[in-house]
Amino acid sequence: MRNSTVWLLLAWLALALVPWYAAPWSAGLLSLFDGAAMAPETRAVATPALGQLSWLGRWWLLPLLLCALWPVLRRTPNAMLLAGAGGLFFLALQGLLIGLNGWTYTAFNTLFGPLDGQFGLGWGGALYALAMLGLLTQGLARRGLLQGDAFAVWTVGFIVSLIVVFILYPLGHILLSAFEASGDSGALLAFWARLSQNSIWSLDCLAGGRSCGSAWNSLLLALLSGLSSTLLGLAFALLVVRTAMPGRRALRMLTVLPIVTPPFVVGLALILLLGRSGSITQWLAMLFDIPASRWIYGLPGIWLAQTLSFTPVAFLVMVGVVQGVSPALEEAAQTL
Template identity: 45%
Template sequence: MIDRFPVFVTAAGLLCPAVLAFHADDPAGLAGVLAAGHVVPALAALVFAATGAASLAGATRAGALVGAFGSLLALALVIIAGFLPALATAIGLAAGEIARPLGPGAAVMAGALVALFAGSIARFGAFRNDRFVSVSVITIGALVVLFVFWPVVRMLSEAFYGESDVAARVFIDRLLQGDIWSLACLWSTARCGVAPNTVILGILAAFFSTSLALGLALIAVRTNVRFPRAFDALAILPIITPPFVIGLALIVLFGRTGIITTAMWDLFGIPRSRWLYGLPGVLLAQVLSQVPLSFLILVGALKALSPTLEEAAQTLRATRTRILMTVTLPLLLPAIANTYLLAFVESLADFGNPLVLGGNFEVLSTKIFFAVVGAQHEPGRAAVLAMVLLAFTLAAFVLQMRLLGKTSFVTVSGKGDSGVPTELPKGLPAGLWGIIVPWIALTVAVYTIVLIGGFVKDIGRFDMTPTLDHLRTGFLVEWTDNGLFWAGSAWDSFWTTVLVSAAAAPLTTIIGLLTAYVLARQHFRGRRSLEFLTMLSFAIPGTVIGVAYILAFNVPPVEITGTGFILIACFVFRNMPVGVRAGIAALSQIDPSLDEASATLRASTGRTLVAVVLPLMKPAIVATLVFSFVHAMTAVSAIIFLVTARYNMATAYIVGRVEAGEYSLAIAYCAFMIVFMIAAIATIRLVVGEARLGRRGSGEIVSGGN
């Protein structure tokens, strides 16, 4: 029987380059570069032709042998030609193919080589002879190395490049600059360096958000208060809120001419000040945006606690306070620590709020931004700052992973754990309410500002005359003779954002869930490395990724800066770990013997995935689609480095409006996006469907059988 896979890969690897441009700066296809005497494509074409012919002739093993060694050699040459020009010249590659920006033709050819290599080695026992797994793992691995690992490595190496020399001294000099590490603010009025600033902000933000969330969670789970169903919306709020919206609303409330500031002046004679701009404002904004997420994590942990443990403590004569202090809180400790570290990392990675509210208070993420786009333009310095930030987040990330590994004592045995949790100590709920009510009021005020701010004349000066002017400036649609005319100034960035997000979401879902499947269900060498690489991109702050991308993809062979593709790639590989986590969580609920049953019934791994696993993973699919779409729409930190005039994104546009002082338009845009995203989420749920295991398709098959 003819093995169809190599034939298919061969066809793709030869036909696509034949019609698509091989190099990004030259429309010539495969024929053109072969005529120019390029060695690498010639070798690749030879490998494809030989493998395809062997497969067609039925010589499966011979074809696989040629495919494995040939594609490996060709790929090595691709890497040498692209990344190691000196070596490439030395081994005699044509000058025209060294360090050239690769085009779509070359991309397809390289992809086909990877697939051919993976498929061929599976014939010789790799990945337990499973070609589907082999191709999936190696393709994912290659993509993650190219789009996560390589940019970070490239950025790190940039830190060592000076004006004239390359040396460790350059790196040390940059690293030890006073404005990075100075602790002067602790004992004098001088300012601290960015690194201490960032860490202090992170510690405070994590402390306040975790404490507030814990209080809220105790009230929600352990008192008779029934929060309305609308509280579930909390889950969605943080992700559909563009990151700097809260900062904007705070300016409107507490800025020098803010609503509350003005009221305080009018009523109590409290002078106007700029207290908001700096640590307090950034901290307030970060805590506001972090609390909902922390609340959800802690509620989950609190609900998972077995009430029988508290009942046992009660029978042992412990008072309510004693139970809270000696049983409940210690058992919650891993979840609390996890929440704390998560908030810490979020604060470190936050870019929007420090940009809007930071004033003279500088943190690493904004400092990196200004080092790249500011007047001085020092990519080397940005790289050093990015390394510092990366070191902090990785440290927190590693700590978090360790903690999560030790949470096992919280797990419940599953049987007979009914019981009534102990009530909170007297007085505690009242105290908690005292803090929480003002907090909720503030949150409501912030979101009210966001919702109405765009529809009144000037919310910044409390001119509440209703108007549609701002919406019209941004989103006017005119009906002309030539059809619709998107006259509003925001439409360009809006449609780019929607298109890029819509392109990134399904890709993220596919690659994320496929990775989850191979990680959770397949055993192969290098599984831990793949897991580490995917999780690595989760730990890298967006600003760092942004810098890494412009440094790595501004030069051949993968020169994609300024294209829409770099935005899509950035979103796919930043959000992929969320898909991986959702997928692994969903798979842990699916009995592995279902996969095995499918395998014993002659289904290939690919068919098992499509027919059995995916239908059962619908909730994870929906969650990943929604998350990656929405996150792509609201992301700002990474893409602010990558946008161009042609591919401007909504968030970058809004940041521009804020910098120009056009708060009303910025707020109107945010409100428009929030509404749009809610509609988009509803649509995704409608199209992909809910997770119910209905009687789908049964009638059709019965009639088909008769």
């Protein structure tokens, strides 16, 4: 019960004391206790959710209040589970349907009437979401998920929430934007028009044109990167497994570094080394009078970056393959 009490206190703290929307720092927490004296534009941002509901009439925040009230009245695992899931659902729903200028979809203006809109979520909304996630995971843990380990369930739920918010939601928003109708055309026609653009599927490079479409360029890059990274991974795997090369353990450890390194680090390092103002480019220009160029920003540079990024992955796969092949089979193959 102690953990659920902490999450409930956090939820009510977010609803009653913390600015619900993204408030400017000049508003200050002290001004929240004098809501009537605040300027209207400051009050609309800096007021907690309870003040938004009572003073400003933002009725769509009422389900969030009810979800935080239910576990207070019923302290059962099912109540905490449903309250946490409901709080997260209604928080996401009102955020998606009501934007800065009112309803996100104009059809709701006819059904429910126009709204003044709302700002982005601030610390109050973030703390409320964290509290509802805690109640949800607490209810799941009490129902026996992951052997009732509340911390493990909360950790898994927190990681899943981060993936949904920062990866799945942006990707879904981008994919759905491809179906947005333009003019009088429907959603499917608009999607087909965007998908069949000449800039994607053009084969002008085969007929003397400047370049092919982005789809064919991506396919070519994938084939080249896959081939080069596989060959390099196989070569390093043979060196580590089939030779007595010194430093094999160090090489095995170094191959893990590009995997845990963010991908942009490889690209940034190549630009700083081989770009027009890169150190290696300037050194070659000074010693061998090789002029600087922008080749690193084209297919060769992207191919090099992809090869460096995926060679460690290919190495880890090929090491297992080479270790699984019996040396006797290799000796028999050499005698043929």
